Amino acid sequence: MYSYSEFDKDFITERNKQFRGQVARRIDGSLTEDEFKPLRLMNGLYLQLHAYMLRIAIPYGTLNSAKMRQLAMIAKRWDKGYGHFTTRQNIQFNWPKLGDVPDILDALAEVDMHAIQTSGNCIRNVTADHFAGAAADEIEDPRPVAELLRQWSTDHPEFAFLPRKFKIAITGSPNDRAVTKAHDIGLRMVRNEEGAPGFEVIVGGGLGRTPMIGQVIRDFLPKADLLPYVEAILQVYNLLGRRDNKYKARIKITVHENGIETIRDMVEERFGILREEFGGADQALLGEIEAAFAPPQFKTADTSEFENRLNSDPMFRSFADTNLTEHKNSDHAIVSVSLKKHGATPGDATANQMRVLADMAERYGHDELRISHEQNVILPHVHKSDIPAVYDALRAADLATANIGLISDIIACPGMDYCALATARSIPIAQEIASRFDELKLEHEIGPMKIKISGCINACGHHHVGHIGILGLDRAGVENYQITLGGDGSEAAAVGERAGPGFTADELMPALERLIDAYLDIRATDEEPFIDTVRRVGLSPFKAALYPSEAIAAE
């Protein structure tokens, strides 16, 4: 894991000192809210529906035990004993008091963390594949490049006032777990014909009110050219991006309005100049960063205890079936810890749960933890012989729900329970869906399923790329939920199609049950996942299930 250099530490200390002064001046009345608001947002501090909210970056979703314990400490000391992990691999505290925030930021700095650039029209926290460095299908660990991008983008003076916010996602695997095609820039590691690693560069993806799948601007970019190329994209966007209309200011609109060819030509021209200017300085830095991400020394040990437990304990087997992923070292596994216990709030972890996760990482997981954009926590490197002990400890902390990738593993934004922008609630909808399908005992029969819920059109809950997407709106003063079908956030990315008119909260659950019944009825085999059935048969049978009275009327 990357540790802050003296430069990083001084920078954060200075920024925190500045913010402490700004908070003091806000409290004593010398700064108005209009003056203070941009300053607090630059430090991740929002004012939400019931209280302030502090959004803390977890760069490329990577934590160690010390960081996780500090988050637990902050949750306990200054918040209400829990934190909320978000779809951008951040953590949010929902109840900090303004006067405490400078102390919270100092506590974060102690463990090389901050809340800088978690808001505003700048380059946000760079997100990455949560299985980075561990996945069997990976070409290379993308995190050194992500860290390089973090250092380059942090406080970059040229990109502090972009037309709009800017999000970069990176994956080192051909199987895209980082939703790269729905980001302003998506970087997907590929090999060229000679077998050298580089990136497929995708630009202009995004969700929100105008969802778009990103377009490939470069099939293959040599790894060494990444930073000047990304800077070239940012420069072109900074120049062309619209500042006259907030809703047309993201790069997806810039690409759409100018065409990918024009953007590509302009980027290539700037890139030619920048590559010379960089002169390889970034590669020397990358070399140092890569050393900090050297793979751990994987142990060798007998795995028979793991096999025995699989054969003797059905609960453990169920956990292993859903929550373990193949590791590049076959005696190890990637353990996904679900923060989606049926009926619980997606992405929330208590301070105690954070401590247990830190303990597991330290004792059994090479001190590594990841936060996924799917709002779960990952122990990326666990030897199979240790998995029974990890499972037992997780179970004791209510963290052993065996539902990764299933219908109850729902992404949900905070919605109108917390968010000032929301038009409807998301969390209670997620809670109800998870509880209901658990009650029906249908979860495992349904199989792979991604439900994603947003409480407003801004789509923090990624509903557009949910196999089933749910969008909460305010319709004439009543919460109303629109369903989209067929969305996909993987390498086969697709924006879901709206199924029809929305449902009230009361109508939604029965509608979803009809939809799932229809799927179970028409799938080709028990193994055909929902998304494949939708692709095979189209939306008609699902629309008929959602809107039965209309189907009858049409006959």
Place this chain on the structure above:
Amino acid sequence: MPKPFTPKVLTASRLMEGEVAYFDGKIWVPLLAEAKLFLNENEAEDALAAAKARPDLFVGPYLVDAHNGEDGVEPAHFREAFRTTGPSNYFHGKQAERS
């Protein structure tokens, strides 16, 4: 033609905690039920201007539709109803303070 004025309350977040507060005509109170329901537009706008003049106490004051109910003033919209209670996933916020 301008829209006719509908009864409103004055609400804001407190600077230090971000907690929702309502103006009762004299002081700021935590409960919407005790808020003053403005029936006169000029009076409401004057109160809003006075709140805006106290940025050391309040953030983002605004007027919002409400009406009289059985137990005092009630919100017109569900968003404001949530602001009077707190989140629905945990017993936190105003609902917890009240009990």
